[in-house]
Amino acid sequence: MSTPRPYKRIATEEGWATPEMMQMYGKVLESRTLQDPGFYSLWGFFGQSQSPRARDLYERIQDTGARRLADMDACGIDMQLLLLTSPGVQIFDAPTATALAISTNDHLAATIRQHPTRFAGLAAVAPQAPQAAAKELERAVQQLGLKGVVINSHTQGEYLDDEKFWDIFAAAEALDVPVYLHPNTPSPQMVEPFLSRCLDAAIYGFAAETGLHVMRLIVSGVFDRFPRLKFVLGHLGEGLPYWLYRMDFMHAGIVRSNRSEGVRPLRKKPSDYLRENFYYTTSGMPWEPAIRFVQEQMGHDRVMYAMDYPYQYVADEVAAMDGMALSDEHKKMFFQTNAETIFKL
Numbered sequence: 257m258s259t260p261r262p263y264k265r266i267a268t269e270e271g272w273a274t275p276e277m278m279q280m281y282g283k284v285l286e287s288r289t290l291q292d293p294g295f296y297s298l299w300g301f302f303g304q305s306q307s308p309r310a311r312d313l314y315e316r317i318q319d320t321g322a323r324r325l326a327d328m329d330a331c332g333i334d335m336q337l338l339l340l341t342s343p344g345v346q347i348f349d350a351p352t353a354t355a356l357a358i359s360t361n362d363h364l365a366a367t368i369r370q371h372p373t374r375f376a377g378l379a380a381v382a383p384q385a386p387q388a389a390a391k392e393l394e395r396a397v398q399q400l401g402l403k404g405v406v407i408n409s410h411t412q413g414e415y416l417d418d419e420k421f422w423d424i425f426a427a428a429e430a431l432d433v434p435v436y437l438h439p440n441t442p443s444p445q446m447v448e449p450f451l452s453r454c455l456d457a458a459i460y461g462f463a464a465e466t467g468l469h470v471m472r473l474i475v476s477g478v479f480d481r482f483p484r485l486k487f488v489l490g491h492l493g494e495g496l497p498y499w500l501y502r503m504d505f506m507h508a509g510i511v512r513s514n515r516s517e518g519v520r521p522l523r524k525k526p527s528d529y530l531r532e533n534f535y536y537t538t539s540g541m542p543w544e545p546a547i548r549f550v551q552e553q554m555g556h557d558r559v560m561y562a563m564d565y566p567y568q569y570v571a572d573e574v575a576a577m578d579g580m581a582l583s584d585e586h587k588k589m590f591f592q593t594n595a596e597t598i599f600k601l
């Protein structure tokens with residue numbers, strides 16, 4: 257760790273939360289007013305379990321000071337890009353969520369002002385109120401210096417391919433900042449068969465939910481409407497890079513057969529949008545063969561490092577990533593310059 261490195265390590269999907277938001281989660285867990293089994297499964301564990309892992313994560317997620325900086329130093333992370341942890345404000349009613357997005361963005365900006373070389377961050381918005389969300393994204397970028405927006409997949413079972421949400425995309429495109437589509441547990445409509453085998457969260461359900469969300473977006477034509485819109489996916493693209501061939505083949509057949517009003521012809525192949533409008537981080541996937549595949553398919557300029565602190569805080573991983581068989585140039589892109597370019601750090 258002490259030998260000087262010719263690159264900075266920037267980790268690009270790092271979770272945080274305010275104590276206020278954790279208290280609000282606690283109230284939802286007690287009142288059971290939210291209709292979202294995935295939420296109770298995930299946050300019932302982090303928020304209420306006495307297991308050492310749950311207690312530890314619950315404390316680390318709320319620390320944006322000394323302890324987090326010490327953890328970063330311990331494994332050689334120079335900078336974290338902070339994302340309000342999933343599901344963020346998206347479980348609350350629209351006025352509550354809109355207000356909470358504003359207050360957490362202010363909180364995040366204050367944290368970054370204290371440690372401007374160690375932290376940058378993405379804005380939270382409440383898709384429940386799309387126009388207010390677009391306005392908050394603009395404020396967060398232009399006045400607070402945040403670098404884009406995180407949306408934690410479905411919002412109470414709704415997906416962003418519904419045009420009522422597209423003001424958010426218009427704002428992101430106009431501001432030239434990326435939308436990080438971060439996972440959530442599967443929507444209430446799809447979570448049931450995941451639950452009894454504990455498959456609803458990071459083991460698999462996150463990717464099933466978020467991959468579905470991305471496919472809905474692509475097929476909807478949103479990237480024909482907003483051709484310069486940029487998305488970032490964690491977890492090496494939630495499995496989608498493995499599907500490039502098959503999604504194109506099958507999508508062409510569905511369009512030709514005119515099977516559904518919901519599937520209109522696109523200007524490009526589905527895989528083209530994944531190659532041209534999307535960037536990928538390695539959160540939770542520090543596995544060289546898979547990283548090399550995504551780099552080869554999407555380009556070295558589209559794949560960047562993420563740890564997914566505190567959920568995947570494994571110090572050895574950083575050393576494994578340092579040891580990847582990459583040229584010096586590609587390694588610097590992977591750890592540092594891609595993130596600097598995409599998030600304008």
Ligand code: 1DF
Binds near residue numbers: 271439462490539
């Ligand atoms: C977990 C993983 C939780 C990720 C997360 O946020 C999260 C987990 C609540 O391990 O339960 O962001 N993740 O992105 O892989």
Ligand code: MN
Binds near residue numbers: 490564
């Ligand atoms: Mn994450």
